């Protein structure tokens with residue numbers, strides 16, 4: 001596709017989104033904060049998920065990985081744009097009723113605490129760290145992705161733009177700009193700003209809507225002269241069947257948090273490997289996480305019957321997570337749970 005707008009994560013409408021609906025030109029910029037790329041790149045809502053993991057490679061040994069700058073031929077195409085190199089900062093903009101509590105029981109700080117446990121600052125060797133390292137197989141002409149992002153700071157926003165956020169009228173970009181200009185977040189081009197919204201909030205980008213066409217998306221815009229990468233992640237208790245891989249049970253007994261982490265992970269690695277929507281995507285327009293969306297690889301079951309495929313170990317932490325795989329840009333390419341690990345097709 002000639003012009004990609006942004007990346008949307010959804011589950012049930014992948015084909016229609018990528019069939020052209022997401023690339024129709026939009027009206028010229030409405031303000032200085034909008035760019036031609038102001039429509040997000042979507043993560044679709046989910047199909048009826050298939051829970052059966054199929055092994056492409058029955059070997060449990062790790063394959064050799066030789067990441068180099070701009071390596072192609074692994075099912076991904078490079079389009080010349082930059083990636084985010086070195087340490088990447090994550091900023092969370094906690095939008096809505098996280099502090100005071102909202103209409104769903106998951107609209108509270110406990111949900112944010114769970115999310116930030118997984119996304120925070122992975123310890124080397126933990127499952128979330130090994131997962132992030134897959135992204136180090138992507139590079140640009142000056143270097144490779146590091147594969148480690150660090151949650152750096154939160155900002156709070158009590159509905160400054162109401163309950164409908166959109167890239168079309170710049171209200172979503174405005175939330176990010178306010179968090180920088182008045183909320184204490186740094187102005188940082190090597191970062192991803194996540195707008196995490198409580199369940200009262202919906203969002204649109206282009207013609208697509210949260211819960212109907214997507215579960216999250218990432219995009220970029222110019223704020224104070226700097227290219228800022230941002231993503232929208234809503235509370236999926238608004239639409240569990242569309243955006244929660246499993247409910248009412250989930251590994252942390254909080255289906256919203258467990259689903260939000262999965263969407264956030266998806267948008268994080270895409271925001272790093274394709275921050276300006278002009279670096280890494282395949283011939284169908286799919287970015288790395290899109291190629292593995294809602295594909296988890298082998299799963300285990302906890303005592304409640306919830307599926308999981310990652311465990312974070314360490315002091316006082318023994319939490320389980322269900323995180324989709326990411327596309328490794330080496331060894332021919334494939335979906336994996338960890339850099340150099342076996343590839344799985346489902």
Ligand SMILES: [Zn+2]
Nearest residue numbers: 007008042290
């Ligand atoms: Zn995506």
